[in-house]
Amino acid sequence: MGHVVLLGDSIFDNARYVPDRPPVIEQVRRGLPPGWTGTLVAVDGHTVEDVAAQVPRVPGGASHLVVSVGGNNALMASGLLREPAATVGAALAVLAEALGDFRTAYDTMLGRVRALGKPTAVCTIYDAIPVLGAAERAALAGFNDIISRAAARAGVPLIDLRVICDAADDYSPLSPIEPSVVGGAKIAEAICRLVRAHDFTKRDCAVYV
Template identity: 75%
Template sequence: MSHVVLLGDSIFDNALYVPDRPPVIEQVRRGLPAGWKGTLVAVDGATVEGIALQLPRVPADASHLVLSIGGNDALLAAGLLREPAVTVGDALATLAEALAEFRTAYQRMLQSVLALKKPTAVCTIYDAIPVIGAAERAALAGFNDTIARAAVGSGLPLVDLRVVCDHADDYAPVSPIEPSVVGGAKIADAICRMIAGHDFGVARTVVWV
């Protein structure tokens, strides 16, 4: 029996934000072939460093891992956008320092996930969130570049949530940085199509949307 496990943050652990509606994990379960299982180990609020606490909870019979993490790291770094800078170059240099730290942490985390030796996919951070501005979207591009490069470096499929969740309805009214039931359905669909269609026997990055 195949068993898909979701690791990460509230992109997957979104039940609190879709009251009385199916969360992402339930939507994934509904989209998987008959006989497949889906398990949630992602935790709302998790950062890249927090994945270490999720790995021991990955079931031994897991056949596929899907990882969506980094959004909360970006949120924690968002305060840099309010710091004064003399030039645009100075501001970019400050952001580059934060991205370098994220790159190191993400690569270390990803290697620990890959050490489980399970077919693995990673997700980008969506950026069509209604309540963020142009500066935040520009900064998110750097975080997403890190994730995409890590996926390519390890030959992993990439679910691009920037493309998947591209409409205001994809975000929860309760908290507009979280996926709504509409966005969750789109995320689940992309994951299920990726699991069914990707050749995990070849270390090659394919973008799924």
């Protein structure tokens, strides 16, 4: 029987943002094949670096790991967008430095997760958040480039939340950066479809939307 484990941040640990409605982990459990189960080890507010503390909590019987993390790293770096710069090139150089730090942290995180020896998938950071401005979306593209390249190098499938959560009602009215029950259902459906269909015996970075 399968056992899907969700690691990362509030994309998966969204219960507080959908009161009286099923959070992502419950939606995943409902969509899995009969006899399968799901476990949540993701923690609201965690960053890429924090996943190291989640890894020891992954049950030994896990069959699939799905990681969605990085949005809080991008959020913490968003202050750079308000810093003065003499030219667009100078501003991009500052952003590139932050992205370099993120690349190192993300590669380290993914290595730790994959060291568990379980079939693993990762998620991009969604960017259709209603309150997000053009500059934030442009900066997020750099973070997502790092995630997609890491997935390609590792040969793990990628769930592209940018495509999946593309409507305003995919985001919680309590916090516009968190998934609503509608967005959560879309995310859960993609996870369930991936674990049913993907051939993890191959190093195949297929994209699921």
